[in-house]
Amino acid sequence: MKSSVKLSVENLTEEPYATILCYPHTKPLEVANRILELKELGVQMVEFTGSGSAANVSVIGKGYTGIVIIAHTNSEQLALKIRRIDSGRENFFHEAEMLQKANNVAVGPRILAGSKNFLLSQFVDGDFLTKWLNDNKDTENFCRVIRDVLEQCWRLDMVGLDHGELSKAPRHLLMDKLDKPFIVDFETASIQRRVANVTSVCQHFFVGDSFVSKLVWETLGKKSRSQIVNALQNYKKDKSRQNFETILQICL
Ligand SMILES: Nc1ncnc2c1ncn2[C@@H]1O[C@H](COP(=O)(O)OP(=O)(O)OP(=O)(O)O)[C@@H](O)[C@H]1O
Ligand SMILES: [Mg+2]
Incomplete structure (x- = not known):
């Protein structure tokens, strides 16, 4: 099993992590924008761990729309779904709205935020x-x-x-x-x-x-x-x- 790596969001410019942030192809401008977006969401650190794999890095999960990794704000450990650039989805606004509705009847991981490129929710460990x-x-x-x-x-x-x-x-x-x-x-x-x-x-x-x-x-x-x-x-x-x-x- 690959070892887990924890790094601050500023360091997401480094490979292979930049590729995860902009999966499957790194684009420097997009990486920079996404790092800013993560900071606006209050994400300080990210962690590459889990049984999944993308770009030869451990992740929590990988689907056709997103790659899920662990994110840390100053108070919590969360699941961060990163929008794949090849996903065909424009943003996570709809998913965030639907998850919020599910949360209203005590279903789904608790939603923290949905933005253009990220969905932050409770990490189901x-x-x-x-x-x-x-x-x-x-x-x-x-x-x-x-x-x-x-x-x-x-x-x-x-x-x-x-x-x-x-x-x-x-x-x-x-x-x-x-x-x-x-x-x-x-x-x-x-x-x-x-x-x-x-x-x-x-x-x-x-x-x-x-x-x-x-x-x-x-x-x-x-x-x-x-x-x-x-x-x-x-x-x-x-x-x-x-x-x-x-x-x-x-x-x-
Ligand atoms: N909140 C969470 N806590 C823990 N693991 C999660 C969480 N959300 C997603 N995962 C993991 O990440 C995987 C991918 O997440 P998700 O299904 O949201 O991505 P997707 O790209 O929409 O996938 P698909 O292509 O199957 O539709 C899930 O199968 C699950 O293993
Ligand atoms: Mg999906």
């Missing part, structure tokens, strides 16, 4: 939920965690906020060290679409043929697929608490 589910076979705890994820999805459904990528749940569900699950990455979230958070996650956990659904079957026992599909269809038509609880009852 842990791993992918899938890994946790694979390593933890205690039925009671397993159920509690899945129920927590479904309740979070329910709250998003109730405020009309569709995450949009929960069918690709493994990349977007994290677990912190206190066994608290987090939904991340609200960049494609919308308040215009029909919500499908509960149904997408249930499909993923209980209906589909994914690695996760196999883990769920192994730990909780195989459920009646047709009963689940039926309950999901009823919920799709009428997103009542009662219909949601029927899903919980059948699945857990």
Whole structure:
């Protein structure tokens, strides 16, 4: 594993770190502008650590829109999502707004700021939920965690906020060290679409043929697929608490 490196934002002009700040191609003017933007956000230090890798440097995560690293303000350690210059996204304003709406119903890492090139949020110190589910076979705890994820999805459904990528749940569900699950990455979230958070996650956990659904079957026992599909269809038509609880009852 690569060693972790902590440096002040001024030193982000150095390679290979400048490339992370402006992934995938360093542009000196862009680097300078981004350093200024980071200072305006109150970021003093950044840290290159984590199980991900970009430009041969350790990072927390790497997606198609951003590279996530650790940032330090004078009071906190945070997750910093850096906009890739090849991402096709103009800024993080929409993602920040959607994450704020999610935070209003106690979902997602706490948002600190969203700017043109950066999104600063609570650092979820842990791993992918899938890994946790694979390593933890205690039925009671397993159920509690899945129920927590479904309740979070329910709250998003109730405020009309569709995450949009929960069918690709493994990349977007994290677990912190206190066994608290987090939904991340609200960049494609919308308040215009029909919500499908509960149904997408249930499909993923209980209906589909994914690695996760196999883990769920192994730990909780195989459920009646047709009963689940039926309950999901009823919920799709009428997103009542009662219909949601029927899903919980059948699945857990
Ligand atoms: N607040 C956070 N705390 C800890 N890790 C995070 C946080 N936000 C994101 N990550 C990690 O960084 C990865 C990439 O983040 P994110 O999904 O937001 O980027 P993306 O470019 O939009 O990805 P994708 O291409 O999958 O849409 C996540 O899968 C996760 O592992
Ligand atoms: Mg994304």
